Amino acid sequence: MSAATDFDVIPVHVLTGFLGSGKTSLLSRLLASEAFGDTAVLVNEFGEVGLDHLLLGEVAPDTLLLDSGCVCCTIRGELADALRDLFSRRQRGELPAFRRVVLETTGLAEPAPILATLAADPVIRHHFRLGGVVTVVDALNALETHRHEPVWAEQLSAADQLVLTKTDLVPAARAQQVRAQLAALNPLAPVTEACDDVLPIDEILPPARVADGRLRPVTARKAFYPAGASKAAGGHRSGGHLAETASFCLEFDRQIDWTAFGLWLSLLLNRHGRNILRVKGLLHIEGSATPVAIQGVQHVVHPPTHLSAWPDDERRSRLVFITRGLDARTIEHSCAVFLRCLPV
Ligand SMILES: Nc1nc2c(ncn2[C@@H]2O[C@H](COP(=O)(O)OP(=O)(O)OP(=O)(O)O)[C@@H](O)[C@H]2O)c(=O)[nH]1
Known part of the structure; x- marks a missing residue:
């Protein structure tokens, strides 16, 4: 059996969360664990010069940096190209036969357009499927970010799994307040804590979620929006998503x-x-x-x-x-x- 047919479709896990919430730190820990071998990593940074791929270099030397820009809007085409390219290089044996892809988005990305890109392209749909959306939430900044950054609620509501970081930097009462906020905004997504010594990898990427072999339709997702934070408030559709x-x-x-x-x-x-x-x-x-x-x-x-x-x-x-x-x-x-x- 060829490498390409060993497993039908490759899950793409979308790792999102606001700027500085701890996505790269979480990814480094995941990639360092044996269970996370065979992973191709795509990193998208909103920045003139990307650094995350350099910081991830030790655990994922083949990390591919998507061009500067935001993967949910300005470089959606590039995401599609990168996935198609990854697949062909894997087929030609130029890359190891990876079994999953992790896409780390910019901290400013709205997840929905990314999921739509995965669902829309026929070639991608054939070879990849959505493995799930993991949203990283920074306990130190969550309440403030929620007040000022509408995209935060979008990232939260798209999550299949929430990972709470920086609980070591806040009093227990504050962490509890953030957990209550997460439960109110996305009651369906379980929350794991990144500060635990042993990272519960199976909870972050539950095997059951990657078992059905099909791309889950984006429209099947139920979004939870807090009062006063409508999707339009994200500004993406009016071009204001990255305004200023x-x-x-x-x-x-x-x-x-x-x-x-x-x-x-x-x-x-x-x-x-x-x-x-x-x-x-x-x-x-x-x-x-x-x-x-x-x-x-x-x-x-x-x-x-x-x-x-x-x-x-x-x-x-x-x-x-x-x-x-x-x-x-x-x-x-x-x-x-x-x-x-x-x-x-
Ligand atoms: N104390 C503490 N620091 C953390 C934790 N998670 C992340 N950090 C720190 O937070 C800072 C930002 O973490 P990153 O992993 O780079 O965050 P990011 O979400 O990838 O950042 P962007 O890609 O720029 O959006 C780093 O200094 C991390 O060491 C945590 O759970 N506890």
């Missing part, structure tokens, strides 16, 4: 003073956290041979991670921002002044 959202990358040739940088980033997020939806980067720190990965989500700076090696040939620091209503020049100028390492 910008992404840019600051790059530095010279090495960075860690103390000055840390202070600058904390002050910046403190002052503009509402408008800085996400910041992440790889930094070449003075006196360090390997890079430091930094992560900021709205007002919060997460602890930096010292990587064991540079993930590519570049040795420059790269800092990717996703902002709303805040232009690149303001941030670039403030950084230049603070670090005294860019022309002012």
Whole structure:
């Protein structure tokens, strides 16, 4: 039996969740487990320069980065092309005979158009099916994000499975409040906790869900929308889904003073956290041979991670921002002044 016919149709699992909620962290843990071998990974980042595929490199060296843009709107065609291409390369033996695909969406993506893309293309429909939608929810930012980002409710309502992250960063009462909110918004989706030492992989991707061999129709999904958060509020159809959202990358040739940088980033997020939806980067720190990965989500700076090696040939620091209503020049100028390492 050829590799292609060993199993009829390949499940595509859509991993979504708002910016910085913990999708890549969850995916790294899943991919590191033996049960998750044979997985092809597609990553879509809303950013001028993608970093997730570099950060995932150790566990998934073949990760394919979809072009910059949002997979639910601007690059839907590219998703279809990428899946068709994956399948043909697998058929030709250029890729291992993967048994599932995980698509990590941008944190700004609406799931419904992605599911529609999977359902609409006849070639994709023939070879792939929807394995399920896993939505990652950040306990630290959930309540605030719900208030300000209509796409959050869309991601939540599309979920077959919810994964709650960052419960280690909030008081138990707050985590309980978020769980109650999730139960109200999507009572059908079970919730698992990412902070548990052992990740319940079978709950996140239950085998039963991938057993029927057919693409489940998108229309069969029941959506739950909280009062006042209609689908139209997402703005996608009116073209406003990414309105005022910008992404840019600051790059530095010279090495960075860690103390000055840390202070600058904390002050910046403190002052503009509402408008800085996400910041992440790889930094070449003075006196360090390997890079430091930094992560900021709205007002919060997460602890930096010292990587064991540079993930590519570049040795420059790269800092990717996703902002709303805040232009690149303001941030670039403030950084230049603070670090005294860019022309002012
Ligand atoms: N304390 C804590 N930190 C977490 C948890 N999950 C994720 N993080 C941190 O949150 C930050 C963002 O995590 P990512 O996995 O990059 O989030 P993401 O959803 O992939 O981000 P985007 O792709 O930019 O939308 C990182 O610094 C993670 O280490 C968690 O459960 N607890």
